[in-house]
Amino acid sequence: MDWSLFWVFTTFSIYIGIAIWARAGSTNDFYVAGHGVHPVVNGMATAADWMSAASFLSMAGLIAGLGYGGSVYLMGWTGGYVLLALLLAPFLREFGKFTVPDFVGDRYYSGAARLVAVICTLFVSFTYIAGQMSGVGIAFSRFLGVTNEVGIFVGMGIVFVYAVLGGMKGVTYTQVxxxxxxxxAYTVPAIFISLMLTGNPVPQLGFISDIKGEGVSMLEKLNDTVTSLGFGKYTDSTKSNFDVLCITAALMFGTAGLPHVIVRFFTVPRASDARLSAGWALVFISLLYTVAPAVGAFARTNIIESVNEKTYIAAENYEADAAALTADGGTPSPAWFANWEKTKLVSFDDKNGDGKMQIRGPAAPDGLANEVTINNDIYVLANPEIARLPQWVIGLVVAGGLAAALSTAAGLLMVISSAISHDLCRRTFFKDMTDRTELMVARGAAASAVVAAGFMGIYSAKLAFVAQVVAFAFGLAAASIFPVILLGIFWKRMNREGAIASMLFGLIPTFLYIWHFKIGAGKGAGADQWLLGVSPEGIGFVFMWLAMAAGVVASLVTAPPPQDVQDLVEDIRVPGTRQPHGLADAGMAPE
Amino acid sequence: MTHNLAEIDAKGYWRAVVRLTLSLLAIWFIVSYGAGILFRDLLDNVSIGGAPLGFWFAQNGSIYVFVALIFYYCRAMNRLEKKFNIEG
Known part of the structure; x- marks a missing residue:
């Protein structure tokens, strides 16, 4: 407990220090860090921006529970960077403005198109940020002994300082x-767990190694263990291949369409830096994403081995009771289980009254009921204790989870505040606003967004869409934002009418489908009721094609875009040729 | 440095870029959707250190290839820009 506090205090002081050092002096600094971030530094910031509390705390546990089924997250949340590097990032950088709605509004010479883009951006970002803030609240309340609300207020205060003062510049260096x-905090426990289980210090190699001292591979043994307890095979899945494909694709295209990821590539000096930066971002992301499946498999093995059929010992008097039981020839449940029971992340219900803890799947051969519930987050949180690492490492994991949540929240805040101050105020309603006024409005918007996000975090339990962030944020980004940008770069003939049609045909069906099956009347419906058997998490991929088709058809039946805009598209395709073009750049010159 | 579009073979350059992009996306598709999902059952007959190969591609292998693809793209694009006298 003390070490957690120590690390949280130390890391928070560092973040504040960086915020004071990296103050923003202009809107250019505030929105895009002056276009002056080194590609490797931006790669690292993007990785922190990208990896949220869910990636850090929950993903390994999710994979541990789903086995092969968890692959959709691994491929989906990394493969999108290939799309970003090859299809979007360098061209958007060459375009040379501040925000995603900037591209939509100027490329499609339309205030209405910009507004639709602002709506998509705000909805996606607010859904995402509420989840981050509630994650901060949970981390504080569980590990630092304060209430949920106090935790969220502390988190809000920290983000407020560096986002409002430093803008994108402050956020970038804090994210590093x-x-x-x-x-x-993620890899150190993973290395020790891998050593303990397989004798190999590299978790990615331990993943494909034999169990230490036994002639059987780690995954084969895990398959045998889980099937003997009545679970499905770890390396298999019950989902249809088509649904797995759609979910993976929706996550990939959604990743490429998320505004808070896209704008990170506006901060580097040139188009070639944007490409390189996407590569570095994926290197830094892969460090966690290739370790996560190893952590999931190791932890599943470890937890079953150390808990199943062991005699339950409660937390009070654990040492003495466990010693007495061992002396009698019994095997006590591990100390970490007793420690984490207090947080209610693990629990034991002795259904058959034998005092032993049975872990069982739905098809247990011995017919016994499952008695142990384990929250997904435990796989990462309890890892250091399972590996018997010192107390200071355990405390670091909490600081790591907070870092993941706060860095993502800050990136989202920048997108929200720029959508309001830049796209709504400067570019739509008050076109003659000065740069100084806009900077003030941007700080104000960031400050209000922090407060709004905090309250959404506090009331997240009452906001049904927050729990569906994966479906909503990625599905909507894939179906409404990705197509309009892609076609805007690769198809010169795409016009204003096409853009608006494309965004609406992506946004509305996706939103309604997810709402219906996740929150509305169709909640809990099985795969037989889904459109083409595609789950709400994967539907964004299906409607993405509808959005593209709508964009193409609407463009072809209306007049082609003006010459100015066609010239602009030619410019952004060839690095270093960007010139201002009257119609598209009248409101704001490219940089 | 900003230069004039008229001085360079922008059409030829763009054709080359699109060709490169499509071939890399084909690899991107094959290692993830192909090896990790559609042909997984087939690949799972082969094992890599005790992990079924299709499963390994879905959880680790595809990610390594993604990283390699982006860095290859950066190199290939720099070469293309040189060839067409474009200074990014």
């Missing part, structure tokens, strides 16, 4: 520090 904290 946050990446270092989170990757250290």
């Amino acid at each position: 520090a946050q990446y270092c904290v989170l990757i250290f």
Whole structure:
């Protein structure tokens, strides 16, 4: 407990220090860090921006529970960077403005198109940020002994300082520090767990090694263990291949369409830096994403081995009771189980009254009921204790989870505040606003967004869409934002009418489908009721094609875009040729 | 440095870029959707250190290829820009 506090205090002081050092002096600094971020530094910041509390705390546990089924997250949340590097990032950088709605509004010479893009951006970002803030609240309340609300207020205060003061510049350099904290906290326990189980210090290699001292591979043994307890095979899945494909694709195209990821590539100096930066971002992300499946498999093996059929010992008097039981020839449940029971992340219900803890799947051969519930987050949180690492490492994991949540929240805040101050105020309603006024409005918007996000975090339990962030944020980004940008770069003939049609045909069906099956009347419906058997998480991929088709058809039946805009598209395709073009750049010159 | 579009073979350059992009996306598709999902059952007959190969591609292998693809793209694009006298 004390070490957690120590690390949280130390890391938070570092973040504040960076915020004071990296103050923003202009809107250019505030929105895009002056276009002056080194590609490797931006890669690291992007990685922290990208990896949220869910990636850090929950993903390994999710994979541990789903086995092969968890692959959709691994491929989906990394493969999108290939799309970003090859299809979007360098061209958007060459376009040379501040925000995603900037591209939509100027490329499609339309205030209405910009507004639709603002709506998509705000909805996606607010859904995402509420989840981050509630994650901060949970981390504080469980590990630092304060209430949920106090935790969220502390988190809000920290983000407020560096986002409002430093804008994108402050956020970028804080994210670099946050990446270092989170990757250290994630990989150190993973290395020790891998050593303990397989004798190989590299978790990615331990994943495909034999169990230490036994002639059987780690995954084969895990398959045998889980099937003997009545679970499905770890390396298999019950989902249809088509649904797995759609979910993976929706996550990939959604990743490429998320505004808070796209704008990170506006901060580097040139188009070639944007490409390179996407590569570095994926390197830093892969460090966690290739370790996560190993952590999931190791932890599943470890937890079953150390808990199943062991005699339950409660937390009070654990040492003495466990010693007495061992003396009698019994095997006590592990100390970490007793420790984490207090947080209610693990629990034991002795259904058959034999005092032993049975872990069982739905088809257990011995017919016994499952008695142990384990929250997904435990796989990462309890890892250091399972590996018997010192107390200070355990405390670091909490700081790592907070770093992951705060860095993502800050990136989202920047997108929200720029959508309001830049796209709504400067570019739509008050076109003659000065740069200084806009900077003030941007700070104000960031400040209000922090407060709004905090309250959404506090009331997240009452906001049904927050729990569906994966379906909503990625599905909507894939179906409404990705197609309009892609066609805007690769198809010169795409016009204003096409853009608006495309965004609406992506946004509305996706939103309604997810709402219906996740929150509305169709909640709990099985695969037989889904459109083409595609789950709400994967539907964004299906409607993405509808959005593209709608965009193409609507463009072809209306007049082609003006010459100015066609010239602009030619310019952004060839690095270093960008010239201002009257119609598209009248409101704001490219940089 | 900003230069004039008229001085360079922008059409030829763009054709080359699109060709490169499509071939890399084909690899991107094959290692993830192909090896990790559609042909997984087939690949799972082969094992890599005790992990079924299709499963390994879905959880680790595809990610390594993604990283390699982006860096290859950066190199290939720099070469293309040189060839067409474009200074990004």
